[in-house]
Amino acid sequence: MTNTKIKNMEDFAAISGLSRPTVSKYFHDPSSVRPTTRARIEAALEQYNYRPNIFAMNQNRKLTKNVGIVVPYLADPFFAEIVRVIERRCVEAGLSPFLFNSQGEPGYEIDILDTLRSLKPAGVLLAPLGRQSDKRAIESFCKDVPTVLFDSNLEDLGEAFVGSDNRSFVSQTVEYLTRTGEPPCFFEMKTPANPNANKRRLAYIEMMDRLGFEPHIVPIKGSGWAFEEIGRQGALKALIEGAFASNTVLCSNDRLAIGLLSACYKMGVKVGRNDDCALRVASHDDHPFSRFTCPSLTTAAHDYSAVSDEVVATLFKLIESGGRLDSRTEQLFPARLIMRDSA
Structure with missing residues (x-):
């Protein structure tokens, strides 16, 4: 490892003796470059301890691999469990999930949506605050960004809703x-x-x-x-x-x-x-x-697995269809009674 400071991908390409497009191609998909080139880039990564700025890279793409996940209160075990499954499904599909917690604050929920716009996500999974949400702000966001709502249904907002009945x-x-x-x-x-x-x-x-x-x-x-x-x-x-x-x-x-x-x-x-x-x-x-x-x-x-799987499957369908569905869909999953000692 060297102490040479590399500020950006152009610096890394120059010091590695490779073209900027070749390096960019590798970071987008390592299998897209020749094995000898890939080995050369990976050796340089190790030597110079360089990691690209994924956000800057994404600004140059029409469609990123970022997926936003927004929940109202992550300390609630329901949301923690749903997010755990959603994140895993996204990673398995080669997407990069970014988790945001609005902490029960309407103003913070709006700030998160503004941040997500700057990330140019392929899609967003949004569990809104609901009654406290600024519905106009969410409506505007959904027009700009492919969005699937889950848990709390705001009528007619987003391309789809998935939740429990x-x-x-x-x-x-x-x-x-x-x-x-x-x-x-x-x-x-x-x-x-x-x-x-x-x-x-x-x-x-x-x-x-x-x-x-x-x-x-x-x-x-x-x-x-x-x-x-x-x-x-x-x-x-x-x-x-x-x-x-x-x-x-x-x-x-x-x-x-x-x-x-x-x-x-x-x-x-x-x-x-x-x-x-x-x-x-x-x-x-x-x-x-x-x-x-x-x-x-x-x-x-709740049927945690079914809800989580359907949320992600709906998002994938939305992304593959270019960010819009023919009509807004709603999918509800029934509960299952569990009898224990309290009643």
Whole structure:
């Protein structure tokens, strides 16, 4: 290795005794140059410890291999699991995924979209904030960049949407809980961060009406994405005030349910489906930790693999079709009820 400083690809080509187009061709596709040339370039890379600026390279291409992935809150295990599979699928296809986390902030979400424009991505997979998103900004972005939405559906935006069927989540949990015990109340944030929560509330009301039971919503204060703490504080208040009209509680999502279980432990309220238990608790999502709570959490699970695979497959179809589809498509995957000890 030498201490010679190489600023750009032109410097590297000159010091290697090769033409700039040949070096560029190698970085675009190493197999496109002769084996002897490839060996010469790779020896020079080792000697001078040079790595090209992939962003500068991409500015000279009509279509890059960059794929943007945007999620609202990466600390949420749902998004972490979805992204883990999406990134792997993109890499296997020879694409370069770039992950962005909007951290629940609408302004930051817009900044990310502006950054993505500069990367000239082949396509973008966007899980928008939803209710808080600047829909005009996203609409403008989708017109400029081939975009597939996932998780949160903003009607008519993007070329396609892939997500889970929230109605199937709630219909399964409500049917099971009413069949095996008292009908459930619905435990949710008064101002939910994710629009899927609203769909789940409406599905709960519809399902309870269909089964002939009176819906009972227990809304709790809190905003943002710290669902466990919001759920814990809200459940403590609900337990003290006797806000639960039933001994069965259905939570909007598993992270709220984990907070509720913590509150029950603090208050000495035993949770489970045995005769000596005071409360049954069920939820939605199948959070990776839900099987390890005490008691383990009954929940309706996303089909993580199917959603991830379909998101990437739709993106590939979009890229191959030149960035536009004949019409906007929507693909929803049903949930799967997982019965554990909490209900």
